[in-house]
Amino acid sequence: MTESVVKVRDLDLVYQSGNEAFPALSDIELEVGAGEVLGIVGESGCGKSSLSSALLRLLPPNGRITRGHVFYKDLDLLEIPETRMRQFRGAELAMIFQDPLTSLNPTFTIGTQMRDVQRAHGGGSLSRAQIYRRSVEMLEQVGMPDPEDRLRSYPHEFSGGMRQRIMIAVALMLKPGVLIADEPTTALDVTLQAQILSLLRGLCKEEGTATIFISHDLGVVAQICDRVMVMYAGRVVESADLFSLFDEPLHPYTRALLRSIPSRNRRGSRLVSIPGRVPSLSALPSGCKFVNRCPHAQDVCRATEPRFLDIQGHRVRCHAYDSSSGFRDAGVVTADRFGD
């Protein structure tokens, strides 16, 4: 296994509202190596965006990290002062967002915006010519025609797909060690999606960038990721390499997600959706968070939260796989890979 560029351990995040603290993330653990693409999957509200904000320490004023470590190449990002963190942002850790239209400043040309990012990290040491050249280079790399000309254009003069390419160009411009992509293709149509995904994957492999790809869509994740992490209600419930996850999903939630991908269903069968809704942060059940929607829920699930187990590299948080949890008839769960 390649040495990890990013390592998160025991991460807890709460949002403060009045006197109450809502646990948005609990006990998060992840690792990404150089050139590796980790997918983070979950429904909206599961905490994946909170996680990406936490990694860059871009939390809203009422968000607080109460526990844990975020290691970037052996340095704990949670321990360094904000000024130093700002130097890391963009240069070592980069992020691209879901909606490219509103993510770029509409009143400045993209050339200006790219220049500002370089200046913010290069200090005064880069000449105008160097900055210019780098910007053109990056635009070429993401497949933009006529890059020199386009530097003088405004964001709204580009199509959605082009704008996302620009965002990728800006993100990778300073050769960061980590790229976090938060639903970058959700706003694009399917053909564009495929192009952007392959572009991203190609660039990351080439530069050896550790990539975290966040999405609610397992189908998209399957096209780009090496490993996948499934989140639910602020917790990681399963984590494995891509093929293991798809071939042998262990957690009932993962299985339900897989079942609901339209392409996986046999023709003519009904589309399955998961009954119930993601619990709100203010009304989390004690014990396993999936208990109200899980077809195999037992008393022990209601009573205690399952541990995050490691089964030959495939990690899962479910009592059914924990021989010491008191879960009865675990065989029912392990055999039920495809539902019905």
Next chain:
Amino acid sequence: MTLMAILLVMFFLSVLVNIVPGDPAEIMLGPRASTALIKQVRQEMYLDKPVYAQVWHFFYNAVHGNLGHDFFSHQPVTALIGDVLPHTLILAVAALLLSALVGIPLGVFAATKPNTWTDRLSAIVSISFITTPYYVAGLYLLLLFALHWALLPAIGAGSLDHPWSYLTHLILPASALAITWIGYIARLVRASMLEILNANYVRTARAFGLSQRKIYYKYALKNAVIPAVAVLTMALGDLMSGAVFVEMIFSRSGLGSLIVHAIQNRNYPVVRGSILVIALIYIFANLAADLCYRWLDPRIRVEEVG
């Protein structure tokens, strides 16, 4: 649209005299006019001819730069206006600049500390400024700075040949006019900034490590200022009515005081001509506002070409 408005105003002005009940010439000159004067005016202003002839004459003359003659001194109205117009325009521009220079930073400052007591305090101050009538602001400024503390001159415009003196004579009147707009701009910029600071592209800028200062003053500000500038260019017209009061209070020569004195002396051609000029200024100010807005916000530019 603009042309239509101008035509409408001209039409209104020329017809106005006839709308008012009574003999137009007598009305214009008031109860103390001599019969000879009345006759003369009647002839000069074509008041014995039918209404449409009057309108026609007014239009024709106006287009040729002839706005009539002062009743008493017989000087051409255009000359009288031309003498004083620069002072009023300078006053208006100074007021606008002042509003921008004070209002925008105030708004930005309030946005950087939302919901703190400094923010609430500036909100109260802003609202009081907005609701203060021009002449009250002028009178208070006069009282405080010119009379009580005798820091600045109370009367006149000074001469353009002596720039420093002109400037000191300009400060108080311009400030009086600016007060309302400072409040308005500060509020507008604050709201704009707060909205923008939540925008996605600010989030992106932060994610790419741009400094807080750069984000505020370059990225957010440009977007926030756009509505403020649009408002200011429109304010030019409103400032004209404010100028009337302020020029009287500070005994400053200008279009406003010209009108008021003309009204007091029943010098109707001067009044009519001045109002026409004000209307023109007003309308072109709105045009300028439109152009300015387009120039600042590139999105609008493209929408028209595409």
Next chain:
Amino acid sequence: MDARSATGVLGVLRRVLARPSGLFGLLVVATLLVTAVFAPEIAPYSAGAQNIVMRLQGPSIAHLMGTDHLGRDILSRIIIGTRVELGLAVPAVLVALALGLVVGVAAGYLGGILDDCMVVLMDATQAFPAVILGLALLALVGPSLKALGLVIAVAFSPQYGRVARASVLKLRQEPFIEAERALGASNKRIMFVHVIPNIIAPLFILSAMNVPSAIAIEAGLSFLGLGVQPPTPSWGVILNDGFNRVREFPWPVIWVGLVLIITTLGFTLLGESLRDTIDPRLAGTRGGA
């Protein structure tokens, strides 16, 4: 809290009073209304009572705001002036409302060229500052209360016209209007039952914002000597008297200025609180002319 009162008048009142700006505004407006109605009883002296011996005195126990150049008590003149101010501003705004309503509803209903014409007329009138219009008219007619009122009414009416017209246009598209027509309802009935209730709230708020502007305009024109004439104690007249002697005796100017600021502030804050409670979507209306 009972559901009915949440949306009814009392509910609105309660919510307006809950915020400090609304409370202040309501207090100011209420005080002004009471003062206007009961002016002669409240004022310690009559507005015209001259006392040359006591002229140009600063504030004292006998004369809380001092006396003017004819020895008249300033406070009393301001109190009675409240009646003058509101007596002009409120009817003028009401006329503006009526005028705007008629024009706006007609425009919206009749549509076509007539509608276009009225829209242009409204835009042109609104585009022009009321003070200038007032000057034009007063130049001819001479100082006249009626002319002043008329100018203010005409200057403000387009705002009401716009609201009325927009409401009519919106309703015309509603299917239930068609249904009512099919059932034989007359235009008049449709207007009264549907249009009017819809626009009462914004019209009310608009009026609250327009009254201080009307007062400010009248006071301003009177200050220039072109509106109300002395000895009637309009605030503008007091201001004018005071301005002529401001070097030696600033008190009238100081007091009237303060009263004007508080009045306009109070009405505006009340209007804004009402607007925020009833319909925040209306934010952006200023009500001035």
